[in-house]
Every structure is written in structure tokens, then in C-alpha cells.
Amino acid sequence: MSDTSVNNTSKAAQVQIGQVQIGHGDAGFSDFYALLKPRVMSLVVFTALVGLLAAPQPVHPFVAFVAILFIALGGGASGALNMWWDADIDRIMKRTQKRPIPAGRVTEGEALGFGAFLSVFSVVMLGLAANWVAAGILAFTIFFYVVVYTMWLKRTTPQNIVIGGAAGAFPPMIGWAVATGGISIESVLMFCLTFMWTPPHFWALALFMKSDYHEAKVPMLTVTHGRKSTRLHILVYTLLLAPVAIGISFTSIGGPVYLAVSLIFNALFVKGAWDIWRRDEAQAEADGYRTEKKVFGLSLLYLFAQFGAILVESTLRIYGMGGW
Structure with a gap:
């Protein structure tokens, strides 16, 4: 074989290796930032901040800032490790094909190392900056x-979102623990609010993502039980969510402002879930899943509104105006 043939073969092998390694060495800051799932992280930051500020004990502003920073990094670390493990199905699902790993900008090894480092760093630093109870909950x-x-859970049971939703429900408990050094009924109720909200929120998304989960062989409820059953589950979980959310009005972190906001948004969410349940696939396909997309968007606004109302109540209490 000639030297030219050897060189050409070597170059071809390098191209193939480059395709397998997926962009090794080409990742930039924005790619590693994308690994942190910034949209999800924004929800983590907000709910953790509300938990911290709603707590009865004041926290020094600097401690509060660094605590929220490390909680955000911990949430981002989870996202990076999630993308590392799910790289195979992210390459299949249209919704995730542009993520850094399937798009070829970050290797799986880079994502694993990045996520592992941030996990340890965020937990240790939160423990040193605040307390080890908060750090333990973050870990x-x-x-x-x-x-x-x-x-x-994600690849083994349709209850993946139901049980797995607990992961996204812990941040307000972490924020509360930063301020108090412990857990209370109020922080548990904030956990329950997010925990109960998660299934109808994600199932609404699953309805209009069509075949993504089926092609990736992820046993989402739409795949294992069908779309009609999923629509019923959305309605049932939304009905179960409403009394939990409204009930917070009558605790130490609630008040008339929270009650008004909660009544409005729970009525809207239940109405949206009812509309989803009444529809069949023919109707949904005819209008491009307009109702399902609308309810999914409402569900995002719903959670921010609920926690925003808790934040308003805690701010009013500073001036002797909040609560009952």
C-alpha cells in the first residue's frame, strides 16, 4: 500500500473517530452552559429563592446569594449528568437533537466530568457557605x-415523571433549609406543590411531542397507556393538585394575596385539563395540538405565579402587612 493510500485511510479513520467522539475539543462556554439546562435551572433558582425568603429566619444577603448560586450549580450539574446518560436517546428525539452532545459540540466524557465536578463542588460549597442540612438535601x-x-425510572416505568418529579420539587426545601437549618411543614408543602404539578405539566408536553418518546423507547404514559389515558391522568392530577396549592393559603407562608392568585390559576389549570380530557386525537391533530400547547404554557406560568405569590406574601410580612 502506498504512502498516499495510508494517509487517505488515516484521514478517513480520523473523520469516523471524530463522528463517534462528537466534537472533542470544539466545545465553547455556551455549550457547557447549555449542558446545565438553563431553563430548568431558572425554575430551580426561583423556587429555591422563594423557599429561602419565605423562611422565618432572615439570611445575610451575601450568604443568600452564594447559597442560591451553589444550588443553581447543583441543579445544573444534574442536567449535565442527565444529558451524559441520555445522549443515546437525545440523538433520536427531535426535541433534544440540538443539545450539545447529540449536536456534536461536547463529548459524553466531557459532560460526565463537568457534571461530576459541579456536583461535588456545589454540595461542598453550599455546606461551607450555609449549613450541611441544606447541602445534604442538595446532594x-x-x-x-x-x-x-x-x-x-425514566426507561423502566410510566411512573417515571410521577416519582421522578420529586427531584424538581426539592429546591424550595433546600432554600428553606439554608435559612432555618431544617425542614418544616411549610417547606414540605412547597415540595408537594411542585411534586403534584410535575406530572400534568410533562404529560401535556408528551401529548404534542407525538412520536418522540415512542421512537426513543421511553415508557412515557402516552406510549404505555395511550393518549386517551394520558388525558384522563392530566385531569385527575390537576384536580389533586388544586387543594394542595390552595391549602398553602392558610399556612404561615400564605395569605390573601396567595389565595387570590391560587384560586385564579388553579381554576385556569383545571379548566385547561378539562379541555384536554374532552378532546380526542383527531381534534388535536386538526388544530396542531393547540389546546395541549396552551395548557403546557399555562402550567409554566402557573408554578411561577404560585411561588411568586408566596414571595409577595413574605415581602409584605416584612412590612407587617402579609399573612392573615
Whole structure:
């Protein structure tokens, strides 16, 4: 074989290796930032901040800032490790094909190292900056999201979102623990609010994502039980969510402002879930899943509104105006 043939073969092999390694060495800051799932992280930051500010004990502004920063990094670490483990199905699903790993900008090894480092760093620094109870809950949150949800539940049971939703529900408890050093009924109720909200929120998304989960062989409820059953589950979980959400009005973190906001948004959410349940696939396909997309968008606004109302109540209490 000539030297030219050897060189051409070598170059071809390098191209193939480059395709397998997926962009090694080409990743930039924006790619690693994308690994943190910034949209999800924004929800983590907001609910954790509300938990911190709603707590009865004041926190020094600097401690509060660094605590929220490390909670955000912990949430981002979970996202990076999730993308590392799910790289195979992310390449299949249209919704995730542009993520850094399937798009060829970050290797799986880089994502694993990045996520593992941030996990340890965020937990240790939160423990040093605030307290080890908060750090322990953060560590458990990362473990639950990565190991229990991503590695186990997501690919084995249609209850993946129901049980796995706990991972996204811990941030307000972490924020509360930063301020108080412990857990209380109020922080548990904030956990329950997010926990109960998660299934109807994701199932609404699953309805209009069509075949993504089926092609990736992820046992989402739409795949295992069908779309009609999923629509019923959305309605049932939304009805169960409403009394939990409204009930917070009558605790120490609630008040008339929260009650008004909660009544309005729970009525809208229940109405949306009812509209989804009444529709069949023919109707949904005819209008491009307009109702399902509308309810999914409403569900995002719903959670921010609920926690925003808790934040308003805690701010009013500073001036002797909040609560009952």
C-alpha cells in the first residue's frame, strides 16, 4: 500500500473517530452552559429563592446569594449528568437533537466530568457557605435526579415523571433549609406543590411531542397507556393538585394575596385539563395540538405565579402587612 493510500485511510479513520467522539475539543462556554439546562435551572433558582425568603429566619444577603448560586450549580450539574446518560436517546428525539452532545459540540466524557465536578463542588460549597442540612438535601436531589430518575425510572416505568418529579420539587426545601437549618411543614408543602404539578405539566408536553418518546423507547404514559389515558391522568392530577396549592393559603407562608392568585390559576389549570380530557386525537391533530400547547404554557406560568405569590406574601410580612 502506498504512502498516499495510508494517509487517505488515516484521514478517513480520523473523520469516523471524530463522528463517534462528537466534537472533542470544539466545545465553547455556551455549550457547557447549555449542558446545565438553563431553563430548568431558572425554575430551580426561583423556587429555591422563594423557599429561602419565605423562611422565618432572615439570611445575610451575601450568604443568600452564594447559597442560591451553589444550588443553581447543583441543579445544573444534574442536567449535565442527565444529558451524559441520555445522549443515546437525545440523538433520536427531535426535541433534544440540538443539545450539545447529540449536536456534536461536547463529548459524553466531557459532560460526565463537568457534571461530576459541579456536583461535588456545589454540595461542598453550599455546606461551607450555609449549613450541611441544606447541602445534604442538595446532594440527595442530585442523586435522585441522576440515579433514581434518569438511570432507573425514566426507561423502566410510566411512573417515571410521577416519582421522578420529586427531584424538581426539592429546591424550595433546600432554600428553606439554608435559612432555618431544617425542614418544616411549610417547606414540605412547597415540595408537594411542585411534586403534584410535575406530572400534568410533562404529560401535556408528551401529548404534542407525538412520536418522540415512542421512537426513543421511553415508557412515557402516552406510549404505555395511550393518549386517551394520558388525558384522563392530566385531569385527575390537576384536580389533586388544586387543594394542595390552595391549602398553602392558610399556612404561615400564605395569605390573601396567595389565595387570590391560587384560586385564579388553579381554576385556569383545571379548566385547561378539562379541555384536554374532552378532546380526542383527531381534534388535536386538526388544530396542531393547540389546546395541549396552551395548557403546557399555562402550567409554566402557573408554578411561577404560585411561588411568586408566596414571595409577595413574605415581602409584605416584612412590612407587617402579609399573612392573615
